[in-house]
Amino acid sequence: MKKHLTIVTLLFAFTLNAQSIFGKWNSTNDETGEVDSVIEIYKKNNKAFAKVVKIIDSSRQNSVCTACEGENKNKRILGLDILTGLEKNDYEWSGGEILDPRNGSVYNCYIKLVKKDKLKIRGFIGVAIFGKTKYWERAK
Numbered sequence: 001m002k003k004h005l006t007i008v009t010l011l012f013a014f015t016l017n018a019q020s021i022f023g024k025w026n027s028t029n030d031e032t033g034e035v036d037s038v039i040e041i042y043k044k045n046n047k048a049f050a051k052v053v054k055i056i057d058s059s060r061q062n063s064v065c066t067a068c069e070g071e072n073k074n075k076r077i078l079g080l081d082i083l084t085g086l087e088k089n090d091y092e093w094s095g096g097e098i099l100d101p102r103n104g105s106v107y108n109c110y111i112k113l114v115k116k117d118k119l120k121i122r123g124f125i126g127v128a129i130f131g132k133t134k135y136w137e138r139a140k
Contacts, residue, residue, distance in 0.1 A: 021048060021093060021113050025136035038139050041083065041111075048093045048111070050083035052101070067104030077101045086111060098123050107131065 022043060026035040038054035055061055055078055064074045072080065086096035086109070094110035098121065107123035108131075114120045117138035124131025 019113060019116055021111060021119060024053065024139035025050075025119055026139050027134075027136055030134075039082065039136065046087070048083065048086040048088075048096070049081055051079055051081045052077055053079075065099075065101045065104060068099070068101065069104060072099065072101075072104075083109070083111075 022041050025039045025041065027037045027039050028034060029036040034056075036056050037052050038056075039050050040053045041048055041050040043049075055063070061078060063077045065072050065077055065080060066074060068075065080099070080101060082099045082101060084096050084099075086093035089095070089110075092110050092112040096109060097106050098109040099106050100123070107125060108128075109121060109123045110128065111122070112120045114135075119136045119138075121134045121136060122128055122131055123134075
């Protein structure tokens with residue numbers, strides 16, 4: 001009986017881990033539909049953050065966020081935190097912001113795991129109905 005309970009517990013723990021927002025995700029270019037970067041979502045002080053950990057185009061490895069304002073102005077995009085301060089709220093993470101380093105814009109956002117390997121990101125100004133949704137696939 002102990003053996004079965006251990007197996008069930010391990011399977012349950014594995015399932016919970018597999019269904020986490022944390023880890024590496026592929027971000028695609030809106031115009032080309034191609035993966036242009038890999039984003040890593042991590043937890044700090046019970047909040048979700050994300051940073052750019054890989055830029056696919058080797059000629060853009062040293063790109064900086066010239067359109068950004070404040071502390072992110074002219075920071076290297078590789079390593080830049082683009083998602084900050086999201087808190088767990090039932091089935092989604094919300095209350096934080098997302099930065100688009102392509103144009104320097106900062107939006108309110110929420111993220112939600114819609115499938116084990118698919119993440120919905122909704123950026124908006126004011127109310128979530130006025131915004132844009134992107135989907136990231138888990139990086140392999």
